[in-house]
Amino acid sequence: MKLDPSFIWTALVQILSAIPTTLYITVVSVLIGFVIGVAVALIRLYRVPLLHPLAVGYVTFIRGTPMLTHLLLIYFGLPVLIDGLAVHFGWSFRSVSIPMIGFAYISFSITAGAYMSEVVRSGLLAVDRGQLEAAHSIGMTTPQALKRIVFPQALAASLPNLSNSVIGMLHGSTLAFTVSVVDINAKAQIVASTNWKFFEAYLAAALIFWALTFLIERVTSVIEKRINLYNRGGVA
Amino acid sequence: MGAQFDISFVFSFLPKLLGTLSTTLLIVACSLLTGIIVGFLVALPRLYKVPVLKTLSEIYISFFRGTPILIQLFLFYYGLPEIMKLVHVDMTRTPVLVFVILTYGLHTGAYMSEMIRASVMAVDKGQVEAAYAAGMTGFQAFTRIVLPQALGIAVPVFSNLIIALLKDTSLAFTLGVMEMSGKAQTLGSLTQHFIETYIALALIYLVISFTIEKLLLVAEHHLLRHEKRNTPEKKLFKINKSWSYRRIIAELGPGKGGTGL
Numbered sequence: 495m496k497l498d499p500s501f502i503w504t505a506l507v508q509i510l511s512a513i514p515t516t517l518y519i520t521v522v523s524v525l526i527g528f529v530i531g532v533a534v535a536l537i538r539l540y541r542v543p544l545l546h547p548l549a550v551g552y553v554t555f556i557r558g559t560p561m562l563t564h565l566l567l568i569y570f571g572l573p574v575l576i577d578g579l580a581v582h583f584g585w586s587f588r589s590v591s592i593p594m595i596g597f598a599y600i601s602f603s604i605t606a607g608a609y610m611s612e613v614v615r616s617g618l619l620a621v622d623r624g625q626l627e628a629a630h631s632i633g634m635t636t637p638q639a640l641k642r643i644v645f646p647q648a649l650a651a652s653l654p655n656l657s658n659s660v661i662g663m664l665h666g667s668t669l670a671f672t673v674s675v676v677d678i679n680a681k682a683q684i685v686a687s688t689n690w691k692f693f694e695a696y697l698a699a700a701l702i703f704w705a706l707t708f709l710i711e712r713v714t715s716v717i718e719k720r721i722n723l724y725n726r727g728g729v730a
Numbered sequence: 731m732g733a734q735f736d737i738s739f740v741f742s743f744l745p746k747l748l749g750t751l752s753t754t755l756l757i758v759a760c761s762l763l764t765g766i767i768v769g770f771l772v773a774l775p776r777l778y779k780v781p782v783l784k785t786l787s788e789i790y791i792s793f794f795r796g797t798p799i800l801i802q803l804f805l806f807y808y809g810l811p812e813i814m815k816l817v818h819v820d821m822t823r824t825p826v827l828v829f830v831i832l833t834y835g836l837h838t839g840a841y842m843s844e845m846i847r848a849s850v851m852a853v854d855k856g857q858v859e860a861a862y863a864a865g866m867t868g869f870q871a872f873t874r875i876v877l878p879q880a881l882g883i884a885v886p887v888f889s890n891l892i893i894a895l896l897k898d899t900s901l902a903f904t905l906g907v908m909e910m911s912g913k914a915q916t917l918g919s920l921t922q923h924f925i926e927t928y929i930a931l932a933l934i935y936l937v938i939s940f941t942i943e944k945l946l947l948v949a950e951h952h953l954l955r956h957e958k959r960n961t962p963e964k965k966l967f968k969i970n971k972s973w974s975y976r977r978i979i980a981e982l983g984p985g986k987g988g989t990g991l
C-alpha cells in the first residue's frame with residue numbers, strides 16, 4: 495500500500511455523488527429540529543404545566559447521550575412500536591415500508607430538536623424584555639409580538655449558534671452509515687474498500703466536509719451582516 | 731426485528747456494559763489530557779500573535795472543527811501508518827487505542843484552544859496592565875492574574891467539551907475498540923435484544939454526563955467565588971431565574987459546534 499495522490503482526485507469525484515444524501519439528511523434534520531426546538535423552547539420559557547418537565551427531560555436525555563444511541567434506538571425501537579400499533583389497530587402500514595433514510599431523518603430530527611431548543615432559548619433570552627412590553631403596549635397580541643418583534647431579533651442573536659448547530663448536524667450525518675444510508679462517509683468507505691486505498695478516500699471525504707463547513711460559515715457571516723443591518727446604531 | 735421487548739434485560743445488561751466503562755473513561759481521560767496540552771500549545775501563538783505559527787494553528791483548528799470526528803478517526807487510523815512509513819517508523823503493531831486517543835486528543839485540542847483563547851480574551855486587559863504596574867513579569871501576570879480568572883470563565887465550556895468528548899467516544903467502535911458502544915452492539919447481536927441494550931447504554935451515558943456537569947458546576951462556583959455579583963440584572967425576555975445569562979451564553983459560545991454527536 496503506497497500513497498497515491500492522484501487517487502485523492504478520483505475518490506473526490508466519486509464521493510461527490512453522495513453529497514446530496516448528506517445534505518438532505520442535514521437540511522431535513524435541521525428544519526424539523528428547528529420546529530421542535532422552537533416548540534420546546536417556548537414550553538420551557540413559559541413553563542407550560544405538564545409539558546415543561548417533559549421538555550426538560552427530553553433536552554436533558556438527548557444532550558446527555560450520544561447521537562449514535564438515538565439513531566440505534568430509533569432504528570430498532572420504532573419498527574417494534576409501529577408494528578405493535580399496526581397490529582393493534584389493524585393498519586396495513588408496516589415498518590418495513592419505511593426507507594432506511596427515514597430512520598436517519600427521524601432520529602437526527604429528534605437530536606437536532608434538543609440542541610436547537612437550547613439555541614432558540616438563548617436567542618429569546620437575549621432579547622430585551624422591554625421589546626415585548628413595548629409591543630404589548632401598542633396593542634399587539636403575544637403571538638403577534640413574538641412573531642414580529644421578538645423572533646426576528648432572537649434570530650439575529652442566535653445566528654452564530656444556529657450555524658454551529660447546522661455544522662454539528664452536517665458532521666453528525668456521517669453516522670447514517672450505521673443504518674446503511676450511503677452518505678459521504680459511507681461512499682468514502684465503499685470507494686476505499688473497493689480500491690484498497692483507505693487514506694486517500696478518507697482524505698477526499700475530509701476535504702469535502704471541510705469545504706461544506708467553510709461554505710456554511712461563509713453563508714452565515716453574509717446573512718449575519720444582512721440581518722444585523724437594523725442594529726448598526728447611530729442616528730442615520 | 732430481534733426478540734420480544736423485555737425490560738428486565740435492561741437491568742441485566744447494565745453491569746455487562748459497565749464492565750467496559752473503564753475503556754471509555756480511559757479514552758476520555760487520555761484524550762482530554764492530550765487535548766489540554768495541544769490546546770494550550772495551539773492557543774498561545776494566537777494569543778500572542780506569533781506570525782507563522784498563528785496561521786498554522788488556525789489551519790489546524792479549522793480542519794479539526796471543519797470535518798466530522800468519524801472521518802478523522804478513519805483518516806488517522808489508515809493515514810498515520812502510511813505517513814510514518816515515509817519516515818521509516820513501523821506502526822503496524824501499534825494498538826488501535828493509541829490511534830483513537832490521538833485522534834480524540836487532537837480533535838478536542840482544537841476546541842480546547844478555542845476555549846482557552848476565548849476565556850483568556852474575556853479577562854479584562856486592565857488586569858494585566860495592573861499586574862505589570864505592580865511589577866510582575868509577563869509570566870507571573872499570566873499565571874497569577876489571568877489564569878485563575880480565565881479558569882472560572884472556561885468551566886462551563888470545558889464541561890460541555892468533556893461531555894461532547896464522552897459522547898464522541900461512542901464512535902470508537904468503528905475501529906473495533908471494545909468500549910461501551912462496541913460492547914452494546916455485540917451484546918445486542920448476541921441476544922437479539924437490541925432495544926434493551928441501547929436503552930441501558932443511553933442510561934449509562936446519561937448518568938455520566940449528568941455527573942460531570944454537576945461536578946463542574948461545583949468547580950465553577952468555587953472558582954468564581956471572588957467574583958462580585960455586580961452585573962446589573964438584565965431584564966431579559968422571561969429569563970429563567972435559576973440560570974445566569976453568562977452561563978447560557980458560555981455554554982453555546984465557542985463550545986462544540988452545537989451538537990456533540
